[in-house]
Amino acid sequence: MSDRYPPPGAPSLRAPGGKNPVQRLYRRLFLMNGLVFTVGTLVLAFSPATVSSPVLLTELPVLIVGLAVLLAVNALVLRTSLAPLSALTTLMQRVDLLGMDDRLVDNGNGDLHQVIETFNAMLDRLESERSTASAHALAAQENERRRIARELHDEIGQSLTVVLLGLKRAVDRAPGDLAEELRAVQETVRASLDEVRQVARRLRPGVLEDLGLQSALSALSSDFSQVIGVPVTRKVDPALPKLSAETELVVYRIAQEGLTNVARHARADAVELSLTEEDDHLTLRITDNGRGGARNDGAGIRGMRERALLIGAKLTVDSPPGGGTEVRLAIPCTAKPCGGEEER
Missing domain, CATH: 3.30.565.10 (Histidine kinase-like ATPase, C-terminal domain)
Incomplete structure (x- = not known):
């Protein structure tokens, strides 16, 4: 399956009725603007109000009121419909998949309801995938720690133990001055063996x-x-x-x-x-x-x-x-x- 297509079960950006949020917003703006222009046309056609060429000063209030209504309607529709985008942008900048509580709250906006749902579902999916990947990585890490701890204990630890036994026999047969030097080496090896055992315990908590x-x-x-x-x-x-x-x-x-x-x-x-x-x-x-x-x-x-x-x-x-x-x-x-x- 191509990566361009969402996985099965992923929410779709397509809203009920076959229209996505952008198409719904476009249709709302078109209908609102069309309604304003239609009302304006009917007013000019069936009321005493007229517009001359050139425009008379007495006709300017009619044009200004019409323009103000058109701008107000557009501003209201755009502000209502696009308000969640600011929150969405802020969340995208700060989102961290290690924090499980970052989700965008849907305040009932019809146009971007599907976008909000899809974004939250995407975060859920990414969080789940990251959790799964982390579980595999940490499991592999624990297995590697066990392997290293086992090798430290069974191989290096045993080798150092053999060295200690050999040094003990050498100390018993060595002359005085050499025996003191061998005892110093023996203590160094014993300290190294203790460190190896401590590292092995930290890597694999046998207790x-x-x-x-x-x-x-x-x-x-x-x-x-x-x-x-x-x-x-x-x-x-x-x-x-x-x-x-x-x-x-x-x-x-x-x-x-x-x-x-x-x-x-x-x-x-x-x-x-x-x-x-x-x-x-x-x-x-x-x-x-x-x-x-x-x-x-x-x-x-x-x-x-x-x-x-x-x-x-x-x-x-x-x-x-x-x-x-x-x-x-x-x-x-x-x-x-x-x-x-x-x-x-």
Whole structure:
């Protein structure tokens, strides 16, 4: 099928009766102008009013009134019919497919009703297609992370372990001075092995798969505090509703990215991570007391927004200058993410 044609089920710009909005507007203007000219002609034909050549001063008011009526009718019709175009232009300039609430409100204008419906349907379709594409991309990303984590653990980790065992045997048989140097190398290799294991854990949250979301968030906070040196206050409701595996992964990754942003940009000395149920929503918050002032969405925040869309959640970032930053993920518990059917 050619790309020039809309997909099946897409709304058509053709209005009921076979006429599109432009044709309807054209017909209305034609009828209005024709009506005004007809009335003017009838007035000149059947009333005492006349127009001489050259035009007399006493006839000017008749012509001026007729012209004023014609212009007023045209202005009224055009203003009423084309008013939604200004709102449409503004929305097209600011629309963001990561924001799910941007839609044009139809105020009942007959001429552009189909245009408004079609534009909103186009946004719905693009949002759905982007969400689907993001889901495939993020799934591929998670698979690649698992593969890299597995290779780090099974290949590089095992190789470093063999090196450590070899160094231990060498240290036991080496003379004093050489033994000290070998012990230093041994500690360097052991530190490298620990770093490899930490990277593997960040790439593949095995604790999430084995012990669940609460334990995974606890381990994530502890790792953050140990590496960055900033204490994390955790508040996780122990009676959370059951979540699907996809939702748990999204919550974990957003918490992970939120803490990473704190480490990179916030200059904070205290962080709070909470996961609670509030008003039929499961709410994740990552709050810091840093410098705030985040104005534009970077790659990290946009990535979090894309993940939120996958489960129908809404992500907001509040970052006043000097007032710290709060990242808030609200997951509606009436939707599929809460109360998932999957058994752990």
